[in-house]
Amino acid sequence: MTTHRSRRPRRPRRLRTLRTARTARTARTKTASRTAALAAVLLAVSAASAGCADPAPPGGPPHRAAARPGPSPGAATARPGNGARPPGPRPFTLVATGDVLPHGSIIDQAHKDAGGKGHDFRPMLSGVKPVIAGADLAICHMETIYAEDAGPFTGYPAFKSPPQIATALAATGYDSCSTASNHTLDDGTAGLGRTLDALDKAGVRHAGSARTAAEAARPTLLKAGGATVAHLAYTYGVNKENVPEDRPWTVNITDPEKIVTAARAARKAGADLVVVSMHWGTEWQEEIDVDQRDLAEILTGSTDESGAGATTGATTGSAAGPASGARPDIDLIIGTHTHVPQAYEKVNGTWVVYGMGDQIAGDMINNDGVPDPRGNQGSIGRFTFTPPTAPGARWTVSRAEFLPQWFDTATGRATLVGAAIRRGEPLTAVRDTIAGAVLSRGAAEDGLVMGN
Numbered sequence: 372m373t374t375h376r377s378r379r380p381r382r383p384r385r386l387r388t389l390r391t392a393r394t395a396r397t398a399r400t401k402t403a404s405r406t407a408a409l410a411a412v413l414l415a416v417s418a419a420s421a422g423c424a425d426p427a428p429p430g431g432p433p434h435r436a437a438a439r440p441g442p443s444p445g446a447a448t449a450r451p452g453n454g455a456r457p458p459g460p461r462p463f464t465l466v467a468t469g470d471v472l473p474h475g476s477i478i479d480q481a482h483k484d485a486g487g488k489g490h491d492f493r494p495m496l497s498g499v500k501p502v503i504a505g506a507d508l509a510i511c512h513m514e515t516i517y518a519e520d521a522g523p524f525t526g527y528p529a530f531k532s533p534p535q536i537a538t539a540l541a542a543t544g545y546d547s548c549s550t551a552s553n554h555t556l557d558d559g560t561a562g563l564g565r566t567l568d569a570l571d572k573a574g575v576r577h578a579g580s581a582r583t584a585a586e587a588a589r590p591t592l593l594k595a596g597g598a599t600v601a602h603l604a605y606t607y608g609v610n611k612e613n614v615p616e617d618r619p620w621t622v623n624i625t626d627p628e629k630i631v632t633a634a635r636a637a638r639k640a641g642a643d644l645v646v647v648s649m650h651w652g653t654e655w656q657e658e659i660d661v662d663q664r665d666l667a668e669i670l671t672g673s674t675d676e677s678g679a680g681a682t683t684g685a686t687t688g689s690a691a692g693p694a695s696g697a698r699p700d701i702d703l704i705i706g707t708h709t710h711v712p713q714a715y716e717k718v719n720g721t722w723v724v725y726g727m728g729d730q731i732a733g734d735m736i737n738n739d740g741v742p743d744p745r746g747n748q749g750s751i752g753r754f755t756f757t758p759p760t761a762p763g764a765r766w767t768v769s770r771a772e773f774l775p776q777w778f779d780t781a782t783g784r785a786t787l788v789g790a791a792i793r794r795g796e797p798l799t800a801v802r803d804t805i806a807g808a809v810l811s812r813g814a815a816e817d818g819l820v821m822g823n
Contacts, residue, residue: 459597459758460596460597460598460758460759461596461597461758462596462755462756462757462758462769463507463508463595463596463598463755463756464505464506464507464508464753464754464755464756465506465507465508465509465510465595465600465646465703465753465754465756466502466503466506466508466509466510466751466752466753466754467509467510467511467646467648467705467724467727467751467752468499468503468509468510468511468512468727468730468749468751468752468776469512469707469726469727469728469729469730469749469750469776470512470514470552470707470708470710470727470728470729470730470731470732471511471512471513471514471515471536471540471548471730471731472514472515472530472729472731472732472733473492473515473526473530473532473533473536473731474526474527474732474733475525475526475527475733476526476733476734476780477495477526477731477732477733477783478490478524478526478532478533480495480783481495481533481535481536481783483783484783485535489533489535490533490535490536491535491539492533492535492536492538492539492540492731493538493539493542493543494783494784495539495731495783495784495785496539496540496542496543496731496785497543497784498784498785498786498787498790499543499730499751499776499785499786499787500542500543500544501787502751502753502774502787503543503544503545504543504544505544506544506753507595507596508546508547508593508595508600509543509544509545509546509547510545510546510547510548510549510602510646510648510705511540511545511547511548511549511730512548512549512552512648512650512707512727512730513536513537513540513548513549513550513566513570513577514530514552514554514650514707515530515531515532515552515554515557516530516531516532516554516555516556516557516558516562516563516565516566517531517532517533517534517536517537517562517565517566517569518531518532518533518534518558518562518565519565520534526733528610529554529557529558529610529611530554530557531557531558531562534565534566534569536569537566537569537570537572537573537575538573540570540573540575541573541574541575545575546575546576546593547575547576547577547578547591547593547602548570548575548576548577548578549577549578549579549602549604549648549650549707550563550566550567550570550577550578550579550580550604551578551579551580551604551605551606551622551623551648551650552579552606552609552650552707552708553606553607553608553609553610553650553708554609554610555579555580555606555609555621555622556609556610556611556612556614556621556622557610557611559612560582560615560618560621563580563582563621563622564582566580567580567581567582576591576593576602577591578590578591578602578603578604578648579603579604579605579606579622579623579648579650580604580621580622580623581620581621581622583620584618584620587620587621587623588620590602590603590633590636590637590640590642591603592637592640592641592642595756596756596758597758598643598644598756598758598766599641599642599643599644600642600643600644600645600646601634601637601638601640601642601644601645601646602646602648603623603630603633603634603637603645603646603647603648604623604647604648604649604650605623605624605625605626605630605647605648605649605650606622606623606624606625606650606651606708607624607625607650607651607662607708608624608625609622609624625649625651625666627666627669627670630647630670630701631670631673631700631701634647634673634700634701635675635700638675638700643766644702644703644756644766645700645701645702645703646701646702646703646704646705647670647701647703647704647705648705648706648707649663649666649704649705649706649707650706650707650708651663651666651706651707651708652706652708652709652713652725652726653709654708654709654710654738655709655710655711655737655738655743655745655746656709656711657709657711657712657713657714657745657808657811658713658811659713659714659725659726659812663706663725667704667716667718667723667725668718668719670700670701670704671699671701671704671718671719671720671721671723672699672718672719673699673700673701674697674698674699674700675697675698675699675700690717690718690719690720690817698763698764698765699719699720699721699765701721702721702756702765702766703721703722703723703724703754703768704721704722704723704724705724705727705752706723706724706725706726706727707726707727708726709725709726709728710728710729710732710735710745710746711726711728711743711745711746711748711808712726712727712728712745712748712749712750712804712805712808712809713725713726713727713728713808713809714726714808714809714810714811714812714814715750715752715771715773715809715810715812715814715819716812716813716814716817717814717817722754722768722771724750724752727749727750727751727752728745728746728748728749728750728776728805729746729747729748729749729778730749730776730778730785731778731785732746732747732778733780734746734747734780735747744801745804747777747778747779747780748775748776748777748801748804748805749775749776749777749778749805750773750774750775750776750805750809751773751774751776751787751822752771752772752773753771753772753773753774753822754768754770754771754772755768755769755770755771756768756769757769770818770820771814771817771818771819771820772819772820772821772822773806773809773819773820773821773822774787774788774789774821774822774823775787775788775789775801775802775805775806775821776788776805777791777798777801777805786798788801788802788805789802789821789822789823790823806821
C-alpha cells in the first residue's frame with residue numbers, strides 16, 4: 372500500500388482576492404435530478420451491453436497510429452486515417468486520461484513484464500490501447516519525472532521513474548502528455564530534462580515544463596481533423612523545491628492571466644482549438660474545491676474580445692457560451708491530481724473535466740491512512756469536435772463521452788470497465804462509483820454519455 376500526500380496547494384495569486392458569484396444551477400444541485408440522470412445513463416449502458424462488440428468511435432472508423440516522426444518545433448501531425456480523406460476540416464475525436472503515477476509496485480510489475488531485464492510498461496496499457504489509438508488525438512498526464520536509463524528508480528514521495536514509460540505511451544497511441552505537476556521538480560531540473568528528452572525520443576509531444584525559455588514560450592501544436600490544436604498545461608505548485616528564480620519558465624505554475632495570455636498566443640501561432648491540462652484540486656476529494664470552480668469560471672469565461680480576460684470571468688454556473696458570441700480563448704479543460712474521479716461539467720459553454728483520477732498507480736492509502744480503492748479508479752474523456760459552420764467560429768463538441776477505467780493492481784493492468792463487465796467481470800459497482808462522481812454536477816443534462 373502506498374500513502375500519497377502532497378503539499379497542500381496554495382490558491383493562485385489571482386484567486387486569493389477573487390470575488391466570484393457562486394449561484395449554482397438549481398436543477399444541477401438537486402439529488403433527485405442527479406440520481407435520475409445516473410440511472411438513465413446506466414440504463415442506456417445496460418441496453419448497449421446486450422451486444423458483444425464495442426461500437427466504432429463517433430466520427431467514423433478508428434484512425435490508427437502511423438509510425439511516429441521525431442519531435443519538431445512546429446506542429447505535430449496526429450495519426451492519419453485508414454484511407455484517403457476529402458480535403459478540408461472534418462470531425463475528430465480527442466481522448467484524455469489521468470495521472471501516470473508509477474509507485475514502487477508499478478515499477479516492479481514493469482520489470483516483471485520485461486522478463487526481469489529492464490522495464491516494459493506496454494502490457495499495463497494494452498487494455499486501453501484500442502480507445503487511445505482509436506482516437507485522432509490522445510493526451511496523457513505524465514505526473515512523475517524519469518531517472519537515468521539504469522536508475523536508481525524510486526516511487527513515492529520523490530519519484531524517479533524508468534524512462535521506458537515514454538516508449539509505452541507512444542506505443543499505446545498518445546500524441547502529447549502534460550508534464551506540469553507537483554512532482555515535476557522531484558529531481559530538480561536534471562530530472563525534468565531527462566523526462567522531456569525521453570518523450571522527445573519516443574515521439575510524444577509535451578506541455579507544461581521546459582528546458583529552455585524558448586521552449587517554454589513555444590506552444591505545443593498538434594494536428595487533427597484538419598485543425599491545429601494547442602496543448603497547454605499548468606500545476607498549482609511543486610513539492611520538493613521552488614521553481615528556480617533564474618528559470619521561472621521551468622514549470623508552468625497556475626496563474627489565470629498567464630493561462631489566458633498563453634491561450635491567445637497559441638491562437639496567434641495558428642491554433643484553432645486550445646486544450647488546457649490543469650493539475651489542481653484537493654487530493655482524495657470527489658467534490659471539486661473552490662479553486663477549481665473559480666478557475667473553471669474564469670478560464671471558460673474569457674473570450675478573444677473580453678479585453679479584461681482573466682480578471683473578469685463570466686456568469687457563474689452558465690452552461691451556455693458567452694452571450695456576445697465571441698470565440699472563447701479555451702476549448703477544453705482536462706484535470707488531474709486528485710487521485711479520485713471527479714465531475715465533468717459544461718461551464719460557460721465549454722467542457723471541463725475536473726479530475727480523471729489515476730490511470731496507473733499502486734494500491735493507495737488516502738489522507739486518513741485507510742486503503743482507498745478510488746485511487747485506482749478513473750475515467751477517460753472522449754470528445755468529438757466538429758468544424759465551425761462559419762469563418763472564425765468555434766469548433767464545437769458534438770459528442771461528449773466518458774469511459775470508466777480501473778487499474779487492477781493484482782494484475783498490473785489498466786482496464787476498460789465496460790469491456791470487463793461484458794466479459795463477466797464483477798465491476799458494476801466500480802462503474803457506478805465512477806459514473807456517480809463524473810455525473811455529480813449535472814453533466815448528463817448537457818449531453819455527456821458513457822461510452823463503450
